[in-house]
Amino acid sequence: GHYVEAVERLLEAKERFPVDSKGWALATAGAFQMLTQMQCRQVAKPDWWNDDGLKVLSARVARAAPNELAPKQMRAMVLHGSRFTWKAVGPRSGAELKQAAALYERVAAMCNAPVQKAEFARDADLCRRRADAM
Numbered sequence: 001g002h003y004v005e006a007v008e009r010l011l012e013a014k015e016r017f018p019v020d021s022k023g024w025a026l027a028t029a030g031a032f033q034m035l036t037q038m039q040c041r042q043v044a045k046p047d048w049w050n051d052d053g054l055k056v057l058s059a060r061v062a063r064a065a066p067n068e069l070a071p072k073q074m075r076a077m078v079l080h081g082s083r084f085t086w087k088a089v090g091p092r093s094g095a096e097l098k099q100a101a102a103l104y105e106r107v108a109a110m111c112n113a114p115v116q117k118a119e120f121a122r123d124a125d126l127c128r129r130r131a132d133a134m
Helices: 003-016 022-035 051-064 069-080 094-110 114-132
Strands: none
Touching: 003 022, 022 051, 022 069, 051 069, 069 094, 069 114, 094 114
């Protein structure tokens, strides 16, 4: 329940790990997840907290820890680009939405919590439908 403190610690951890290492990726994805929470709306955001910065960072995070759930989820959320706390610049392309759908499906398959698994599957379906409608 200490979201603000958790963000601070995760951002500190991100800075201590070598860039592009698994630890860096997990800390970055963790900070991202915390910063999307309602409890962190008033927290000062890092320089990378913008659409372009998040697209670049999430790709690096996903490459650095390709078998981990949190980096996949971060990348999916950024590619999805809607209903989150940063301002997405323009609509997402069909290719971005299809990639987000595939990532959400992988995250759902990795997730053990039934409610979250269903949410990820729903997000995958939403992204796929939006991509197909283009």
